[in-house]
Amino acid sequence: MYVLLEIFLHSRLKVPIRLDGPMDLIHTRFDYLKRNLNCMAEQVLEQALLLCDALENNDYSIAEQIIRQDDLLDHLEKENDNISQSVILEAVVNRTKMGMNSFAPEISFKQDPLRFALSAIRINRHFERIGDNMVGISRSFMNDRLPQGIFLNNSLLHRILARFTTAVGMAVESLVEEKKRFFGSIKDVDEELSHYCKNSLEEFLELQEMTHHQISDIQSILFHINRVGDLSVNIGEELIRLSTGEDIRHLDLDSSQHQSVSPMKFLKNHVKNVWKNF
Numbered sequence: 001m002y003v004l005l006e007i008f009l010h011s012r013l014k015v016p017i018r019l020d021g022p023m024d025l026i027h028t029r030f031d032y033l034k035r036n037l038n039c040m041a042e043q044v045l046e047q048a049l050l051l052c053d054a055l056e057n058n059d060y061s062i063a064e065q066i067i068r069q070d071d072l073l074d075h076l077e078k079e080n081d082n083i084s085q086s087v088i089l090e091a092v093v094n095r096t097k098m099g100m101n102s103f104a105p106e107i108s109f110k111q112d113p114l115r116f117a118l119s120a121i122r123i124n125r126h127f128e129r130i131g132d133n134m135v136g137i138s139r140s141f142m143n144d145r146l147p148q149g150i151f152l153n154n155s156l157l158h159r160i161l162a163r164f165t166t167a168v169g170m171a172v173e174s175l176v177e178e179k180k181r182f183f184g185s186i187k188d189v190d191e192e193l194s195h196y197c198k199n200s201l202e203e204f205l206e207l208q209e210m211t212h213h214q215i216s217d218i219q220s221i222l223f224h225i226n227r228v229g230d231l232s233v234n235i236g237e238e239l240i241r242l243s244t245g246e247d248i249r250h251l252d253l254d255s256s257q258h259q260s261v262s263p264m265k266f267l268k269n270h271v272k273n274v275w276k277n278f
Helices: 002-013 022-057 060-094 105-111 113-141 155-176 183-205 212-244 255-259 263-277
Strands: none
Touching: 022 060, 022 113, 022 155, 060 113, 113 212, 155 183, 155 212, 183 212
C-alpha cells in the first residue's frame, strides 16, 4: 500500500521514492510496470467492447468516446516504455545481486525483471497500435456514409465483430491471468477473422448499390479489424516467449501459405480495383 502510494507520488508529483536500495527500486518498478501493463490491456478490451456497441447500435457518440479515450492508451504506452527502459538499465547492473543467474531458464523468465521489461516494450506497443486501429475504425464509421444497421444486420460483419472481440479478449486475459493456453485459439480466431474480412470485402464489391465512398469506408474498417487480430496474435507469441523462452513466430508457415495471397494483401490489392467498378 505504502509502496504504491510512493510510486504514485513519484510519477505524478515527482516526490522521490524512499527505498532501502537498488534491489527494492527494481522490484518496485517491476511490479508497477506489470500493474500498468495490465491496466493498459484492460483499457484496450474496454475500447473493443465499446467499438462493437458503436458499430452495432450506429452510435457515433460512443465512437467519439473511443477516440477521446485513446489519449489514455497513448499516455500509458509512453509511461510503460519509460519504466521498461529504467528497469532494463537497473536490472542489467543488479542482475547478479538479484540471484537471477542461479535460476533455471524455464523458471527465470517471468520472474526476471530484465526479461519481463524487454517483453513489456513489445507488448506495450502492440496494445497501443490496437488502440490506434480502433481509432481508425471509429473515424471511418463516423464518416456517416454506411447504411444504417449494416453491422447488426449483415451476418458476415456480425461474425467479424464477434471474432474481433474474442481475439482482443484472449490476448488481454492471457496477459492479465498469465494464461498461455489461449495462444492456439487466438491464432485460430485470427485466421477466421482474416477469412471473413476477405469474404466480406468480396461481397460488398459485388453490390451495385454500394457507392465508392461506402466501399472505401468498409475497406478501411476491415483493414483495421484485420490488423487488430494480427496484433493480438503478436501479443500471444510474446507471452509464449516470456513464459518459455521459445520464439514461435512464423513457425507454422508452410510453402503453400507462402504461395497464397494473404487476406491483408488481398484487402490492399482490392482497393486499386474498387474504383474501376464505378
